[in-house]
Amino acid sequence: MEFCGLFAGNGGIPAIPLLHKELWLMIKEKVREAINAQINAELYSSYLYLSMSAYCESINLRGFANWMKVQAQEELVHAAKFFAYVNTRGGRVLLREIAGPPTEWKSPLDAFKHVLEHEIKVTGLINDLVKLAVNENDPATQTFLQWFVNEQVEEEESANDAIQKLKLAGETGPGLFMIDRELATRVFVMPPAGGAGAAAPNAPAP
Numbered sequence: 001m002e003f004c005g006l007f008a009g010n011g012g013i014p015a016i017p018l019l020h021k022e023l024w025l026m027i028k029e030k031v032r033e034a035i036n037a038q039i040n041a042e043l044y045s046s047y048l049y050l051s052m053s054a055y056c057e058s059i060n061l062r063g064f065a066n067w068m069k070v071q072a073q074e075e076l077v078h079a080a081k082f083f084a085y086v087n088t089r090g091g092r093v094l095l096r097e098i099a100g101p102p103t104e105w106k107s108p109l110d111a112f113k114h115v116l117e118h119e120i121k122v123t124g125l126i127n128d129l130v131k132l133a134v135n136e137n138d139p140a141t142q143t144f145l146q147w148f149v150n151e152q153v154e155e156e157e158s159a160n161d162a163i164q165k166l167k168l169a170g171e172t173g174p175g176l177f178m179i180d181r182e183l184a185t186r187v188f189v190m191p192p193a194g195g196a197g198a199a200a201p202n203a204p205a206p
């Protein structure tokens with residue numbers, strides 16, 4: 001048993017010992033490890049979208065670049081929600097190396113196809129976390145994850161929406177300019193604080 005600052009001077013009266021976190025750990029190890037991996041996945045997502053934003057800037061599509069940058073900000077919030085949840089449950093967050101993202105895409109359409117493909121992958125990761133929480137008999141984590149289940153539906157929808165618009169309007173000329181202007185209007189909206197159990201989804205992306 002480990003104690004921090006055990007019986008620190010208090011006029012001879014024994015103080016309440018500060019217990020090491022392991023003593024009140026409320027999250028199972030398997031769940032904690034899986035959420036730590038998810039924090040890494042969310043940070044990678046942010047890195048990926050920031051890289052896409054840089055690519056869009058490089059081809060003078062400022063609206064596309066803005067959309068990707070807002071997406072990158074949202075991913076940081078996702079990581080922060082998981083981070084806070086592990087701490088709330090008495091677990092230890094361990095940050096790992098974040099892989100380098102790609103830096104080039106063939107076109108804006110190619111980039112958005114990659115966004116959709118990536119979000120489908122993240123949905124799979126979230127679904128795996130839900131399955132794990134069910135198997136580990138952890139209803140608090142199941143409730144916490146519900147926000148992310150809803151969020152993934154929106155994330156896939158907004159990426160698919162951009163793909164369909166690009167296909168309809170074309171990837172060059174006035175059509176592309178029109179979509180760029182629309183994507184420039186997207187603003188980052190901080191989702192409700194906490195996250196654990198919060199059912200309200202983020203404001204929809206343009």
Ligand code: FEO
Nearest residue numbers: 042075078122155
């Ligand atoms: Fe954090 Fe885009 O999912």
